Amino acid sequence: MAINWIETKVIEHVRWTDSLASLKFKGNVLPYTAGQFTKVGLKINGELVSRPYSYVSSPNEDYLEIIYVNVPGGSLTPKLHELKAGDTLYAMDKASGFFVMSEVPNGKNLWMLATGTGLGVFISLLKTNEPWERFDNIILVHGVRHQDELTYQEQITEFENNNSNKFKYIKTIT
Numbered sequence: 743m744a745i746n747w748i749e750t751k752v753i754e755h756v757r758w759t760d761s762l763a764s765l766k767f768k769g770n771v772l773p774y775t776a777g778q779f780t781k782v783g784l785k786i787n788g789e790l791v792s793r794p795y796s797y798v799s800s801p802n803e804d805y806l807e808i809i810y811v812n813v814p815g816g817s818l819t820p821k822l823h824e825l826k827a828g829d830t831l832y833a834m835d836k837a838s839g840f841f842v843m844s845e846v847p848n849g850k851n852l853w854m855l856a857t858g859t860g861l862g863v864f865i866s867l868l869k870t871n872e873p874w875e876r877f878d879n880i881i882l883v884h885g886v887r888h889q890d891e892l893t894y895q896e897q898i899t900e901f902e903n904n905n906s907n908k909f910k911y912i913k914t915i916t
Contacts, residue, residue: 765807768806783831801870810822811858855883874905882912
């Protein structure tokens with residue numbers, strides 16, 4: 743399957759720690775479902791170097807967002823880490839993947855277990871109505887090595903404030 747690449751523009755680059763960061767960007771990608779992933783890439787030495795990343799953004803937002811770890815000596819992430827607003831980033835025109843709510847069986851409790859950047863896909867899902875409508879209780883467990891890696895705390899607080907009767911956030915630091 744050939745990948746169609748869309749040129750996007752970075753609108754925000756948040757550095758959560760020295761190595762953990764997120765990128766927001768805009769481009770004309772096709773509609774996607776919360777929980778899906780894309781590939782993003784940069785032209786490096788004449789070649790498009792890309793890696794898959796889950797969307798943190800939801801389909802209702804007017805931007806796309808990913809979270810990544812800068813891997814020293816990596817072929818892509820050190821270059822991603824240099825990006826600033828207005829820079830070009832390439833993304834697949836069509837998202838992929840089945841980590842979506844329609845694949846989750848019905849039940850009373852929805853447990854979401856994430857470490858590090860794995861939190862991103864759950865943020866995307868929780869920004870939509872479906873989990874809140876389908877489950878009585880949503881428990882988000884987020885495990886990290888260091889306290890400063892507890893990303894998206896403002897968003898999580900918003901989930902807590904808007905759904906205090908059914909949302910529980912458990913953070914663990916090793």
